[in-house]
Amino acid sequence: MELFDSLIIGAGPAGSSAAIFSAETGNRVLLLDKSRFPRDKVCGEFLSPAIWSFLKKLGLHSKILETGTRVDSATFVIGNEKSIRLRLPVLDPELPFGWGISRRSFDALLLSEARYRGVTVLENMEVTHYRKEKSFFTLQATEKTTGKLNEFRASRLIHAAGRESRWKHLKGTTHKTGFKAHFTGPALEHSVRLYFFKKGYVGLVEVENGETNVCGIASNECVSAVKGNFDELMKEIAEENGEFKAWLAAALRKSSWLTCSRFDYGFNQNTLPAVGDAASFVEPFLGQGITLALASAFQLCGRPHNLRNTSKIKQLYKQKARLRPLISLALNSAYSMPWLFRLHTRWPAVCQHFVRKACSL
Numbered sequence: 587m588e589l590f591d592s593l594i595i596g597a598g599p600a601g602s603s604a605a606i607f608s609a610e611t612g613n614r615v616l617l618l619d620k621s622r623f624p625r626d627k628v629c630g631e632f633l634s635p636a637i638w639s640f641l642k643k644l645g646l647h648s649k650i651l652e653t654g655t656r657v658d659s660a661t662f663v664i665g666n667e668k669s670i671r672l673r674l675p676v677l678d679p680e681l682p683f684g685w686g687i688s689r690r691s692f693d694a695l696l697l698s699e700a701r702y703r704g705v706t707v708l709e710n711m712e713v714t715h716y717r718k719e720k721s722f723f724t725l726q727a728t729e730k731t732t733g734k735l736n737e738f739r740a741s742r743l744i745h746a747a748g749r750e751s752r753w754k755h756l757k758g759t760t761h762k763t764g765f766k767a768h769f770t771g772p773a774l775e776h777s778v779r780l781y782f783f784k785k786g787y788v789g790l791v792e793v794e795n796g797e798t799n800v801c802g803i804a805s806n807e808c809v810s811a812v813k814g815n816f817d818e819l820m821k822e823i824a825e826e827n828g829e830f831k832a833w834l835a836a837a838l839r840k841s842s843w844l845t846c847s848r849f850d851y852g853f854n855q856n857t858l859p860a861v862g863d864a865a866s867f868v869e870p871f872l873g874q875g876i877t878l879a880l881a882s883a884f885q886l887c888g889r890p891h892n893l894r895n896t897s898k899i900k901q902l903y904k905q906k907a908r909l910r911p912l913i914s915l916a917l918n919s920a921y922s923m924p925w926l927f928r929l930h931t932r933w934p935a936v937c938q939h940f941v942r943k944a945c946s947l
């Protein structure tokens with residue numbers, strides 16, 4: 587049985603960055619993921635401006651800047667005429683913008699950096715059990731291609747297996763479906779464009795290779811009405827929104843639709859130290875999940891060693907959870923009650939303040 591200092595379950599942004607931070611201090615780290623990379627993921631693929639300080643700590647900001655597209659603002663569009671454009675806050679004067687990059691590229695870049703820093707990475711390896719014996723954790727994982735069972739041992743085990751791993755611990759779901767596909771289409775002028783419809787919203791972000799990520803969340807009712815045909819759903823959204831209609835008419839879908847369901851919020855009750863979505867899941871509309879994944883990994887494994895600060899992780903997620911009722915209200919009423927536009931006309935600074943609060947950690 588192989589012996590390590592740290593075992594990390596899940597090689598998404600949280601697990602890979604936790605592995606890089608841990609390896610920095612000379613730890614022998616094993617990072618396991620059930621998928622083979624590069625892999626796609628349902629995500630808006632927007633990195634908030636707060637991410638740069640963590641990418642700098644990981645020594646990865648220059649590499650990320652080579653792949654993807656700068657995002658300076660967010661444009662909210664409802665119906666045919668109303669749209670407002672809000673500047674993203676400047677949180678790092680050297681890198682005063684957000685970023686659009688596919689999860690396929692972003693997650694693979696983090697994982698290859700982890701390998702480069704000496705982390706042992708095992709892909710296609712699904713963790714099925716773990717047990718604690720005295721001061722050691724023993725972890726069982728199955729190689730997905732061969733079915734071979736493996737055991738690993740370490741004094742530290744970190745849970746970074748994402749949102750889906752939380753289902754068995756949390757009660758309550760909402761009835762929504764997340765969806766995404768890549769398109770080529772007209773340029774978006776470095777703005778995340780958000781279109782609202784009766785039962786959800788869709789966001790457009792330019793990523794790398796001239797592609798645009800189209801990602802949204804719709805009620806299950808809405809998805810059933812189009813029999814799960816997301817091209818049909820796009821056409822329906824376009825009927826309610828002239829600007830999106832024009833964009834879609836000139837666009838071409840380049841990948842198949844990916845979907846996800848179940849959105850459980852709240853803090854993980856698991857006794858293992860957890861980072862990223864495994865710790866807590868925030869409202870995707872905020873576009874902060876990836877930044878929080880890196881921030882929580884830094885709190886648990888970053889220097890000055892050893893922070894191991896799980897209460898700071900809770901605090902990070904709680905701050906964002908406090909915004910949830912306000913965001914739900916805004917999303918539920920955005921389509922039928924364009925109060926946001928009135929607010930913006932009268933008090934633009936209030937809207938700008940809210941964007942700053944949403945984007946900061």
Ligand SMILES: Cc1cc2nc3c(=O)[nH]c(=O)nc-3n(C[C@H](O)[C@H](O)[C@H](O)COP(=O)(O)OP(=O)(O)OC[C@H]3O[C@@H](n4cnc5c(N)ncnc54)[C@H](O)[C@@H]3O)c2cc1C
Pocket residue numbers: 595596597598599600601618619620621627628629630631632633634711712713714746747748749751764765801802803846861862863864870872873874875876877879
């Ligand atoms: C619709 C939608 C849109 C979003 N848009 C954005 C956005 O624009 N910007 C943003 O910042 N955030 C966004 N998010 C949130 C973001 O996707 C997550 O916060 C982020 O993926 C969290 O990273 P993570 O590493 O914690 O989890 P994940 O990225 O989910 O990684 C977990 C990894 O664990 C692996 N795993 C799971 N179980 C096992 C097991 N048993 N054994 C081994 N491996 C396992 C999985 O294969 C996966 O690779 C969005 C989320 C949704 C649902």
